[in-house]
Amino acid sequence: MLTDPLRIPADVWSDRVVCELLSRRDIGGLFCRLIRLTGASQTRIGAAVGLEQGYVSRVLGGRKITSIEVLERIAKGLDMPDESRVALGLAPTRWPCHHDMARPAEQRQSDTPVDRRWRDDLRAAVRLWEGDVNRRDMIRQTAFASSSYTLPALRWFTAPSGPPVNASGRRTVGQPDIDTIREMSATYRRLDNQYGGGHVRDTVARYLHQEVTPLLTDGQYDTRTGRSLLSATAELTQLAGWQAYDLAEHGIAQRYLTLALDLARAADDAGLGAEILAAMSHQATYLGQAAIGIDLARAARQTARRVGLAVLAAEAYVMEAHAHATARDEGACATALHQAERTLDRADRSGNPQWLSYFxxxxxxxxxxxxxxxxxxxxxxxxxxxxxxxxxxxxxxxxxxxxxxxxxxxxxxxxxxxxxxxxxxxxxxxxxxxxxxxxxxxxxxxxxxxxxxxxxxxxxxxxxxxxxxxxxx
Incomplete structure (x- = not known):
């Protein structure tokens, strides 16, 4: 029925081509892509966004849309998420429009992040794992965007505590299940270091999809067990992102790392969150995005200090130093390297988590x-x-x-x-x-x-x- 809402899968909005079309405000290209991905007709698209079929046809033929009012109507009719609205140049609906990465970190941190709940993060992770395993183009072709790291990092610091992490599914989840995930993470990490990310990247995605998803979605667990389960899942998700990064699949690596950070936040695992922020900084600097690399490294350092992980704070300092060096800021680089040495000299390694042993x-x-x-x-x-x-x-x-x-x-x-x-x-x-x-x-x-x-x-x-x-x- 034309009066029914046009249902667009959430993964469409992270499709590499869609992101590029939004950044160029190419509405004709966007409509064409949506028709291809969803099978909707011109009439169906028009009904959803409140435009006549003839107007949609002219847009598909190359007519440009510059009116903010029309763009707002299109965004609302297609139920665009805030990230897509921002890419199109529109204000987000759930957080103030202060998304410019060029502004100082202190000012950006006054923004209000989207209030996500842990079940939202869980659903997003399950969709990612499933789409990755099934090699869906809209996931596999996701492009890296430095600005996409801004909101997750901001959410890490400012999002309020959500509801308790518990569930009443059919399958009882206990410590042995969590230990198994951590053991698999350790094994996959060893293989990653020895043979490269491509050796087990697909295997890790399948394990998350086939073994971890049922525990999360159909499990029965209290808050303590639930947090441990999310923490173990976040650790393995971070590894999957690191492996994708090693294979130059930078867009999908970014999605994995972002979701890993959200899961670590829901699990209240600040140490792991700092490690994920450091990994995000590593990727951003590798891709030449020094400014975002510096911001993420500082976020990692602040978090590591909060939980008393001096080795992790030292790692964050060297990540920041590398980003400064990439930006050719010799003075800031020297300062960060000096702080890294001092911090590591004072570090007590006895209580470090296993995933930090490489440093x-x-x-x-x-x-x-x-x-x-x-x-x-x-x-x-x-x-x-x-x-x-x-x-x-x-x-x-x-x-x-x-x-x-x-x-x-x-x-x-x-x-x-x-x-x-x-x-x-x-x-x-x-x-x-x-x-x-x-x-x-x-x-x-x-x-x-x-x-x-x-x-x-x-x-x-x-x-x-x-x-x-x-x-x-």
């Missing part, structure tokens, strides 16, 4: 090296990159990263042949991994060495990269 002296040295390398300071970069190789051999991907970093530093120091020798070790490890980040570092080295290809050693390395990696980019 050690080698990891810290690698981050220092990245910072100095980004700032063009080859001598300290070489010193710290060399130190970073004194590491736990189980972190194979991390060693590939650190070798590639040291090779890049040697090249900057004017030692292309020495760089090739070190890069050859990185290539050997990278060829065994399923990690787009590792491949990117080696390919970047290959490109940087190209001006020196008249040297036999360099030419041999460039050829070896193509042989080992083939078409991998």
């Amino acid at each position: 050690d002296e080698a990891y810290l040295s690698a981050k220092f090296a990245h910072c100095f390398h980004a700032l063009g300071k080859a001598s300290p970069a070489e010193r710290f990159a060399s130190r970073s190789l004194n590491m736990d051999e189980r972190y194979v991907r991390g060693k590939a990263f650190n070798l590639a970093l040291l090779a890049s530093v040697q090249l900057r120091r004017g030692e292309p042949e020495r760089a090739c020798t070190i890069a050859a070790e990185a290539l050997t490890l990278t060829a065994q991994l399923r990690s787009s980040r590792a491949v990117r570092y080696v390919r970047d080295l290959q490109a940087q060495l190209a001006p020196h290809r008249t040297r036999p050693v360099v030419r041999q390395f460039i050829t070896r990269v193509d042989t080992a990696l083939g078409t991998r980019r």
Whole structure:
């Protein structure tokens, strides 16, 4: 019936193409995409948004819509979520329109986040896992947007406590179920470090969808058990996001990390929340979004301090330092690195959670090296990159990263042949991994060495990269 509401699946609004169309205010393209995704006719679209079919046809033909009144009617008729309204240039319906990322963090934190309940977060997570496992295009093609990290981080600090986390389903959930999820997380994390995110990324998504979803949606648990269950789920969801990030699936990684943060908030697990914020900062900086990387690192640090996790606070400092280095702010970078060293010196590691075990002296040295390398300071970069190789051999991907970093530093120091020798070790490890980040570092080295290809050693390395990696980019 034309009078019935037009039902658009929630995942449509995170579709990469839809997001791009909204940002360009391309309503004709939006209508065309909705028709393709939902099967609705022009008449059906028109009825939903209060426009004649002929007008819809002209919009599909290229007519531009600039009237805010008409855009509001379309947004309301399509029941757009606030994030989509903002992308279209309209005010959100549930929080004040102070979404500009260019404003200072202090001002942005006065915004009021959407009041989400834990069941809303749960439903969103279940939809994501299901769509990911079923390889739905609207999820798999999600694009990364730095502004999409603003609201979850703000919600982390300011959202009020929701209703108790309990349920009265048919299946009793107990500590053994939670322990199993944590054991699986530890196993998947070990495989991720040893073989790369692509080795078990799909397996983790299936485990969340097939094993964890029934516990959450059909389980019977009290508040204490419910919080533990959400915490364990958030930890595994964060790992899934990290693996997607390692595979350069940045949009879907962002969705996983965002939902992991919301689940950690519902579980009242501030330590895990700080770790997730640090991971979000890591991704943003990697993608060149230094400003959001700095904000997220500071949010992680404040949270880590609140719960007394000094090691995690030190990690947040180095994440902030790396973002400052990416922005070429040498003074702020130096300050953050100094604070990271001081904080780590005072840290008591005895009470650290298992998921924080990777942060050690080698990891810290690698981050220092990245910072100095980004700032063009080859001598300290070489010193710290060399130190970073004194590491736990189980972190194979991390060693590939650190070798590639040291090779890049040697090249900057004017030692292309020495760089090739070190890069050859990185290539050997990278060829065994399923990690787009590792491949990117080696390919970047290959490109940087190209001006020196008249040297036999360099030419041999460039050829070896193509042989080992083939078409991998």
